[in-house]
Amino acid sequence: MRARLFTPGPTQVPERVQIAMSTPLMHHRGLEFKKIFEEVIADLKYFFQTEGEVLPLTSSGTGAMEACVVNLLSRDDQVLTVAGGKFGQRWGELCRTYGVQTHTLEVPWGEAVAPEEIEAFLKAHPKTAAVFLTHSETSTGVAADIETIARTVKERSDALLVVDSITSAGVLPFKMDEWGIDVAVTGSQKGLMIPPGLGVVALNERAWAKTESSDLPKFYFDLRKEKKAQENLTTAWTPAITLFMGLREALRMIREKGLENLWEKYALLAHATRQGVQALGLELFAKSPSDSLTAVKVPDSIDGLAFVRHLLEKYGITVAGGQAHLKGKIFRIAHMGYYDSLDMIAMASALEMALADFGWNFEHGAGVYAVQKVFMEK
Amino acid sequence: MRARLFTPGPTQVPERVQIAMSTPLMHHRGLEFKKIFEEVIADLKYFFQTEGEVLPLTSSGTGAMEACVVNLLSRDDQVLTVAGGKFGQRWGELCRTYGVQTHTLEVPWGEAVAPEEIEAFLKAHPKTAAVFLTHSETSTGVAADIETIARTVKERSDALLVVDSITSAGVLPFKMDEWGIDVAVTGSQKGLMIPPGLGVVALNERAWAKTESSDLPKFYFDLRKEKKAQENLTTAWTPAITLFMGLREALRMIREKGLENLWEKYALLAHATRQGVQALGLELFAKSPSDSLTAVKVPDSIDGLAFVRHLLEKYGITVAGGQAHLKGKIFRIAHMGYYDSLDMIAMASALEMALADFGWNFEHGAGVYAVQKVFMEK
Structure with a gap:
């Protein structure tokens, strides 16, 4: 893997x-x-x-x-x-x-x-x-x-x-x-x-x-x-x-x-990820979200620490959990760095599969499609 | 080079x-x-x-x-x-x-x-x-x-x-x-x-x-x-x-x-280098020399800064010059790190050639031989 x-x-x-x-x-x-x-x-x-x-x-x-x-x-x-x-x-x-x-x-x-x-x-x-x-x-x-x-x-x-x-x-x-x-x-x-x-x-x-x-x-x-x-x-x-x-x-x-192109790229990756996450029925943690990372609330029915570990162990994806009192309550996905749109698709796809593993109820494929749609409409 | x-x-x-x-x-x-x-x-x-x-x-x-x-x-x-x-x-x-x-x-x-x-x-x-x-x-x-x-x-x-x-x-x-x-x-x-x-x-x-x-x-x-x-x-x-x-x-x-073997190795590399340097008629700067590096006095007839630069430009060898009031007066050769006896031979050989380039009067081959002798007698 x-x-x-x-x-x-x-x-x-x-x-x-x-x-x-x-x-x-x-x-x-x-x-x-x-x-x-x-x-x-x-x-x-x-x-x-x-x-x-x-x-x-x-x-x-x-x-x-x-x-x-x-x-x-x-x-x-x-x-x-x-x-x-x-x-x-x-x-x-x-x-x-x-x-x-x-x-x-x-x-x-x-x-x-x-x-x-x-x-x-x-x-x-x-x-x-x-x-x-x-x-x-x-x-x-x-x-x-x-x-x-x-x-x-x-x-x-x-x-x-x-x-x-x-x-x-x-x-x-x-x-x-x-x-x-x-x-x-x-x-x-x-x-x-x-x-x-x-x-x-x-x-x-x-x-x-x-x-x-x-x-x-x-x-x-x-x-x-x-x-x-x-x-x-x-x-x-x-x-x-x-x-x-x-x-x-x-x-x-x-x-x-070029910096302007990078700013635009990151804004797009972040926007697409936010769309994808929400299409899976998850909520964003930040009210004014940064385009460098997306913080996602872990649903009450899911053990946040176990979920982050599962993403790593089963799909090879390392995301960050929450810090301090947010431990187990959120996970955080980076957009800044050497990433492109297909990386975000891979991320959204792993997220869907992991959510399914945890019995979360959502429309399969909706997350990946929502991410994809942002890129296609660009 | x-x-x-x-x-x-x-x-x-x-x-x-x-x-x-x-x-x-x-x-x-x-x-x-x-x-x-x-x-x-x-x-x-x-x-x-x-x-x-x-x-x-x-x-x-x-x-x-x-x-x-x-x-x-x-x-x-x-x-x-x-x-x-x-x-x-x-x-x-x-x-x-x-x-x-x-x-x-x-x-x-x-x-x-x-x-x-x-x-x-x-x-x-x-x-x-x-x-x-x-x-x-x-x-x-x-x-x-x-x-x-x-x-x-x-x-x-x-x-x-x-x-x-x-x-x-x-x-x-x-x-x-x-x-x-x-x-x-x-x-x-x-x-x-x-x-x-x-x-x-x-x-x-x-x-x-x-x-x-x-x-x-x-x-x-x-x-x-x-x-x-x-x-x-x-x-x-x-x-x-x-x-x-x-x-x-x-x-x-x-x-x-093993640490003991490393200590012994460095002591040997340093001893050999000191022998080599002295066989070329150069003087050691340190009265109680460390085996991690050898500080060598630059003879008065040689421009120390130019000599260090020459070693680099002509022989690809980077040594350190002197610091503070020793600038131009000494150069320093490391023994600590990933070095072996043939590295020290290469160093001594470059030193001989560079000294010859600067018109220093010495017995050609004496430096390399002095280094070699230490290793052979070991």
């Missing part, structure tokens, strides 16, 4: 990337690496749609999030975080770890934060130093309206807007400079389509100025050290070289395809 | 490891990864010769060093660091970054710290919370007598002994538990023979107790979070999965060969 990975990170790795990562290793201070690094930096700017700094780090996305907190803030700052899922909560945990005065907007899991709520907070707290948000909340499959929120934050305050775009950059429309996002972070195993192990922080000039005055302690994640090393086309610390080799190839693929 | 990597990290990656890293990616919370993780943890304990905790982190070795500082220390602690090279200095920089009271023993670059100096310090500062050392100083090629120092530290104080074993673990004899080393760190691209991107912290019970009371801020490098995740056979944050796949294979190779 062939293994098919549909988890919202890590996602499927393209063959071209796999091959690039299998060529011999080079030293990270030599010319060969510098050429790779230079190309990666230029393409990451395209990826984030920014002319600001982009600083790759050898860490997971969480490491890149920590880098934002410790480089942008100072001890006496007060900040706003939005917790509508596990990753939104993480911003709050990070800020509190470093003793920053942290206000958290609680949003029900499955819903997106309303721009008005952020506006009201900023009105009441005009000295807010930074607003930390999640664009695509991977734990719930919800997308926030970052474009509108960015406009609100700019209009109402001097706060930096820091966006976790880990499962949105390269997947959902994301225009860092045009929308006025000051800082964005991503991880390598999402829209960048390579294995996990790299995080990236992108910052505009306004954000960079804050790194100069920040007084929180940092060393490995000190972005000033990274920027200085980057002037010499390398990283401050020994980087995950093979991942950079893969990243160059993945970014070439992204450029060849 | 075939590329040959002789840098003291990254080192040559074995074919078996390369192949293991080229198989399809799996999700890091599933059974397939857990099996890999379980095997890796067991084998890392063998690698460090410890029954304590071993916690792999997705970061470079510097990240693992930072993890030691922020998890073991508290604000009011005073510590000793030893600076006899770039990596020894790094312990001091890290401790100072977090506001710990840091004393630094300065040792001339190229020399090893004398156990008596540490003894004298501990006598004068009985409240020292931790001593931070470098076993094999990669910037100078010097090995410290960690076994004796460990005995001294245990006899004279309650200080934790924290050892950077980044270029010693798996290469030089290193017996963490038997010698009484409390904490050791390594990086993946050295004796572990895989690409960079993973660091590992090993801790005994005494050290672990300190992590419970440490009050320095940490999140990504919080070892308590890692230990908790490890109970469930995974990592706290998304790990560099492909590197774990490679690490399992590399550790299998290390077990098959």
Whole structure:
């Protein structure tokens, strides 16, 4: 049985990337690496749609999030975080770890934060130093309206807007400079389509100025050290070289395809999947669904953990279950990464068969057909 | 021309490891990864010769060093660091970054710290919370007598002994538990023979107790979070999965060969190289040379930067130049990693030819023969 990975990170790795990562290793201070690094930096700017700094780090996305907190803030700052899922909560945990005065907007899991709520907070707290948000909340499959929120934050305050775009950059429309996002972070195993192990922080000039005055302690994640090393086309610390080799190839693929075309592709895959899932009588978990993944409610009559295990054991399909209190209650299907329409058909088909195995009552073939119909009508 | 990597990290990656890293990616919370993780943890304990905790982190070795500082220390602690090279200095920089009271023993670059100096310090500062050392100083090629120092530290104080074993673990004899080393760190691209991107912290019970009371801020490098995740056979944050796949294979190779045999092999490669280099009329930089790499002085008549570049451009050999004030003054040849005697012969031969290209006066063939002789007499 062939293994098919549909988890919202890590996602499927393209063959071209796999091959690039299998060529011999080079030293990270030599010319060969510098050429790779230079190309990666230029393409990451395209990826984030920014002319600001982009600083790759050898860490997971969480490491890149920590880098934002410790480089942008100072001890006496007060900040706003939005917790509508596990990753939104993480911003709050990070800020509190470093003793920053942290206000958290609680949003029900499955819903997106309303721009008005952020506006009201900023009105009441005009000295807010930074607003930390999640664009695509991977734990719930919800997308926030970052474009509108960015406009609100700019209009109402001097706060930096820091966006976790880990499962949105390269997947959902994301225009860092045009929308006025000051800082964005991503991880390598999402829209960048390579294995996990790299995080990236992108910052505009306004954000960079804050790194100069920040007084929180940092060393490995000190972005000033990274920027200085980057002037010499390398990283401050020994980087995950093979991942950079893969990243160059993945970014070439992204450029060849074009970001706008990718955004359109993912929107189509996600829309088709949502249609398919609903045609099987299942419900979506997210009220404002992200196109990078689809979170599906497990019907009460089905054991969610057993269902996810069954998809893997019988059909070779790995989806992600729910996290925290959603464990066993939802499962999540990735669209971001190296997927096409027939992958989603295969997914829908396995889903139908697995549902039948669990005695779920639905019209056989309806799910696959609903997915197919979206592609045919395109 | 075939590329040959002789840098003291990254080192040559074995074919078996390369192949293991080229198989399809799996999700890091599933059974397939857990099996890999379980095997890796067991084998890392063998690698460090410890029954304590071993916690792999997705970061470079510097990240693992930072993890030691922020998890073991508290604000009011005073510590000793030893600076006899770039990596020894790094312990001091890290401790100072977090506001710990840091004393630094300065040792001339190229020399090893004398156990008596540490003894004298501990006598004068009985409240020292931790001593931070470098076993094999990669910037100078010097090995410290960690076994004796460990005995001294245990006899004279309650200080934790924290050892950077980044270029010693798996290469030089290193017996963490038997010698009484409390904490050791390594990086993946050295004796572990895989690409960079993973660091590992090993801790005994005494050290672990300190992590419970440490009050320095940490999140990504919080070892308590890692230990908790490890109970469930995974990592706290998304790990560099492909590197774990490679690490399992590399550790299998290390077990098959046996640590004692590896130590012996590296000692032989290093001894042969030192003989070869000296037979060419060159001088060693290190007074107590480490068997993981050989640092060679560049003769005054030769431009060191040009020489290193020439070795690469004409012979495909990448060695490392000097760092900091040693730039252009030394070059460094790795022995640790996937190397055998004929690799060292090839290296010595390229060195001879390059020296001839630079007009150095020596007996042609003497270097290669000196290396060969060591292997023949073995």
